[in-house]
Amino acid sequence: MIRRMHRNIPSFASVAVGLITLALPLFLSSSNIEIYVNIGLYTIVVAGLSLLMGFAGQVSLGQAAFYGIGAYTAAILAVHGWSPLVALIAAPIATAILAFLIGIPLLRLKGHALAFGTLAIQLIFLAVIPETGALTGGSIGLSGIPPLRIGSLEISSGRDYAYLVWIVVVISLIIAGNITRSRPGRGLRAMAASVSGASATGVEVERYKLKDFTLSGAYAGIAGGIYVFFIGYLSPDAFPVILSIEFVIMVVVGGIGTVSGAFVGAALITVISQVLSTLGTGPSLPPQLPTVLSLGVYALILIVILRLVPSGIIGALSKLFNKVQSASPVAPPVIGNSVETVSTTDNNDKKEFTLADEI
Amino acid sequence: MTAFVEYLLTGVSRGLVFALLAMGFVFIYRVTRVVNFAQGAFAVFGGFITYSLLRAGMPQGISELLAVIAVALIGLVFGIITIVGEIPLLASLVITIGLSILSEAIGMLIWGTTPITYSGLAGHDFVIFGAFIQRQYLIIGIASLAVFVGLVYVFGRTYFGKAMSACASNPYAATLSGINVKRMGFIAFMLGGALGGLAGVLITPLSPITYNADVSLAITGFAAAIVGGLASPGLAVVGGLVFGIVEQFVAGYWSPSNETAVALALLVVLLLWQSRWVRLGGLE
Numbered sequence: 001m002i003r004r005m006h007r008n009i010p011s012f013a014s015v016a017v018g019l020i021t022l023a024l025p026l027f028l029s030s031s032n033i034e035i036y037v038n039i040g041l042y043t044i045v046v047a048g049l050s051l052l053m054g055f056a057g058q059v060s061l062g063q064a065a066f067y068g069i070g071a072y073t074a075a076i077l078a079v080h081g082w083s084p085l086v087a088l089i090a091a092p093i094a095t096a097i098l099a100f101l102i103g104i105p106l107l108r109l110k111g112h113a114l115a116f117g118t119l120a121i122q123l124i125f126l127a128v129i130p131e132t133g134a135l136t137g138g139s140i141g142l143s144g145i146p147p148l149r150i151g152s153l154e155i156s157s158g159r160d161y162a163y164l165v166w167i168v169v170v171i172s173l174i175i176a177g178n179i180t181r182s183r184p185g186r187g188l189r190a191m192a193a194s195v196s197g198a199s200a201t202g203v204e205v206e207r208y209k210l211k212d213f214t215l216s217g218a219y220a221g222i223a224g225g226i227y228v229f230f231i232g233y234l235s236p237d238a239f240p241v242i243l244s245i246e247f248v249i250m251v252v253v254g255g256i257g258t259v260s261g262a263f264v265g266a267a268l269i270t271v272i273s274q275v276l277s278t279l280g281t282g283p284s285l286p287p288q289l290p291t292v293l294s295l296g297v298y299a300l301i302l303i304v305i306l307r308l309v310p311s312g313i314i315g316a317l318s319k320l321f322n323k324v325q326s327a328s329p330v331a332p333p334v335i336g337n338s339v340e341t342v343s344t345t346d347n348n349d350k351k352e353f354t355l356a357d358e359i
Numbered sequence: 360m361t362a363f364v365e366y367l368l369t370g371v372s373r374g375l376v377f378a379l380l381a382m383g384f385v386f387i388y389r390v391t392r393v394v395n396f397a398q399g400a401f402a403v404f405g406g407f408i409t410y411s412l413l414r415a416g417m418p419q420g421i422s423e424l425l426a427v428i429a430v431a432l433i434g435l436v437f438g439i440i441t442i443v444g445e446i447p448l449l450a451s452l453v454i455t456i457g458l459s460i461l462s463e464a465i466g467m468l469i470w471g472t473t474p475i476t477y478s479g480l481a482g483h484d485f486v487i488f489g490a491f492i493q494r495q496y497l498i499i500g501i502a503s504l505a506v507f508v509g510l511v512y513v514f515g516r517t518y519f520g521k522a523m524s525a526c527a528s529n530p531y532a533a534t535l536s537g538i539n540v541k542r543m544g545f546i547a548f549m550l551g552g553a554l555g556g557l558a559g560v561l562i563t564p565l566s567p568i569t570y571n572a573d574v575s576l577a578i579t580g581f582a583a584a585i586v587g588g589l590a591s592p593g594l595a596v597v598g599g600l601v602f603g604i605v606e607q608f609v610a611g612y613w614s615p616s617n618e619t620a621v622a623l624a625l626l627v628v629l630l631l632w633q634s635r636w637v638r639l640g641g642l643e
Contacts, residue, residue: 059449061456106627108634112394112452116581117630120623123578127620241574245456252453288467295464302457303440306450 014260018170025162033158035274037230040165041223042266046250047176047259048219053248054257055180055188056209057195058110062118063247065125066217068239070095070224075142075234076135084148084229091225092218099217103210110195122244129236141235148229161230168226169263172219177259179215184208189257242295249298252305272297361489366611367604368487372496373565374603375503379558380580381595382510383551388589389527390540390547391442396455399577400462401555403570404430406563407470408556410477427556434552438545459573466570474567499561506557510592523547527590555580575619582626588633 028036049063070091077087102121109117130139137143148155148164155164179185188208190198199205228234250269254261273294280290380398387395408429412422437458441451479495486492514520525533526543534540558576559568583602587594602622610618 057449059453105631109630110634111449113585113630113634115449115452116394116578116585117627119574119578120626120630123575124620124623127616127623131616131620242460245460248453248456288472292464292468295460295467299457299459299461299464302460303454306446306454306457307440307444 014173017263022166025159025166028162030158033162035270037158037161037165037226039263039267039270040162040169041227041230042247042250042270043169043263044165044172044223045220045247046254046266047172047262048216049247050251050254050257050259050262050265051176051179051188052212052216053251055185056191056212058107058209059115059248060118060213060216061115061241061244061248062120062122062125063216063220064239064241064243065118065122066095066099066220067224067227067243068125068129068236069098070221071228071234071238072129072136072142072224073221074225075145075228078146078229079142079144084146085150088148088222088225088229092221095221095224096214096218100210100214103213103217107206107209107213119241119244122239122241126236126239126241136236137234139236141233141237143233145228145232145234147232155229161226165226168222172222173259173262176262180257180259184211188212246298249302253301269298269301362611364488365491366607368492368496370604370607371600372499372603373562373607374583374600375499375596376558376562376599377579377583377602378596378599379503379506379554379561380576381583381586381599382592383554383558384580384584385587385589385592385595386523386547386554387438387551388584390523391438391544392448393441393451393455394581394589395437395441395548395551396452396577397437397458397462397573398551398555398580399573399575400459400466401430401434401552402559402562402576402580403466403568403573404433404462405556405559406568407466407475407559409560409563410470410475413477423560426560427553430556430559431549431553434548434550434555435545437552438548441548442541442544459577462573463570470570472570474569476563476567479564493565495561495564502557502561506554507596514592578626579622582622582629585626585629585633 025033025036045063045067049060052058052060073094074084074087074091077090078084082090106114106117106121129136132138133140155161180189187198187203187205190201190203191205191208195205227238231238246269250265251262252265253268254263254265276293276297277290280293380402383398383401384395387393387398405426408426409422412425413419417425437455440458441454446454479493479498485494512520514524522533522538523543523546525536525538526540530540533543558580562568579602580599583598584595586598586601602625605625606618606622609621613621
């Protein structure tokens with residue numbers, strides 16, 4: 001069922017969405033172009049994170065750090081006279097290498113330990129950047145980042161960036177989609193269901209997880225690289241912990257482990273936070289109201305979605321679609337693999353232990 | 360010597376606060392298997408509520424006590440939201456992240472964005488080995504010691520404490536012997552709330568808190584709790600002390616800006632060390 005869905009309906013839907021988004025920059029005002037670019041960049045990061053969460057069944061609370069490392073790589077190289085295009089290409093490569101190196105020890109952690117481990121990486125990143133003033137501009141930041149050039153083509157206007165981002169999003173989503181349907185993808189999906197089960201059937205769990213983590217780093221890296229050329233200025237404030245959490249929220253909203261969900265989640269959350277900040281800004285309103293509103297809405301989204309529709313919006317839609325098509329139930333990936341329950345089966349004890357071990 | 364004593368005592372008192380946070384993680388995890396990310400939010404609420412009660416003219420002592428009770432109730436509400444029904448464990452972690460963000464929104468709405476603090480119990484600071492010691496350290500010492508002794512008594516001697524430990528070690532057997540495991544989970548969340556709230560009440564006079572202090576408090580408490588594999592309250596206290604002292608020594612003898620990075624790096628090393636231990640079958 002899932003396979004047929006992927007081949008028919010969504011491919012039509014995604015072509016339609018692709019064409020609409022391709023035409024959109026022509027009609028957008030410059031402030032809306034900025035939102036468009038942000039949605040695109042977040043889609044890329046979220047696609048990587050979604051693979052990690054849905055297929056490896058792991059939560060990373062450090063994705064904004066990888067986004068930041070991509071941005072810093074591109075900015076530092078470009079400021080030091082490297083060609084901007086080379087700097088941009090170096091961003092995902094450097095981030096992927098770093099993710100790979102961090103992942104070798106860190107991916108031995110699972111579940112909450114990995115979540116806190118990656119959060120620690122993010123906080124270390126935020127603590128270290130201000131101490132490396134000469135190279136990174138410290139807490140003041142880096143400015144004077146040259147414009148992006150590809151050959152003789154200079155990418156400067158918002159619309160140019162919108163198209164650059166569109167191309168990178170499409171490439172990223174196609175790669176991610178292929179991975180989910182490939183043999184490693186099926187292995188990863190088996191892992192999300194049960195690590196020991198997958199491992200017993202010959203899935204190279206550790207290697208796949210590391211590849212997944214590296215790829216999610218590369219995705220965050222390229223997005224960060226484009227971001228820095230687009231904004232033209234860089235400071236550590238652009239990569240707060242809440243951004244990492246926002247990425248997780250986008251994955252959860254779109255549906256964990258669904259490629260199209262990455263776009264839906266990124267677009268919805270970005271638009272919602274934009275609307276809230278417009279609504280919450282006014283002469284008689286307290287200045288912190290937009291932040292209060294968006295934090296409150298993020299929290300409600302996380303809690304409500306995980307409690308009521310754990311498969312996310314895309315998951316819920318495809319479930320609905322499948323119900324119409326046939327009676328066979330589909331279970332899209334859900335974070336974690338175990339339900340805390342005191343069941344009455346007689347091997348319950350043993351089960352509880354595997355749960356504690358696996359998550 | 361003077362500096363050493365000062366760093367050590369500051370480290371110990373901050374460490375005791377971390378230990379309270381860490382024990383909140385441990386009690387909730389042991390009974391419900393949920394790692395409660397909102398543990399830091401409990402501390403922030405504790406500090407904020409005490410501040411408001413003091414400003415409303417409530418006497419010192421009563422304000423602190425009421426704040427701890429209020430946060431215990433917040434803990435109960437968080438527990439209900441997190442563990443009612445059947446939720447995958449990692450999803451419940453993400454739900455508590457949601458609760459933590461919700462707390463930030465509420466904190467920012469009510470108490471604003473400027474750091475708040477209040478003075479601890481009135482009285483003179485005193486001097487040991489030439490080191491200038493704040494009176495609040497003594498209060499932290501007495502309060503946390505009282506809590507530790509109380510918990511040792513409850514878990515070691517009372518039927519209720521044993522029932523709670525039973526849920527932790529074998530929920531199925533606990534159910535069979537007539538213990539309501541879910542209800543014990545709610546009580547664990549209340550206990551976690553009270554411990555986190557107390558931590559916030561005690562630390563706010565030392566270092567002002569803001570609405571978004573919850574993440575760093577949560578990760579420090581978690582770091583301390585992981586020393587005992589999230590399962591041992593005693594080792595969580597040891598962990599709290601280690602992190603408190605290490606932070607102060609790094610800040611004092613090296614540089615205050617390295618304090619966080621070193622503590623976090625220590626956390627990652629601990630996590631990795633522990634994962635190896637779990638693999639070898641040492642913990643489970």
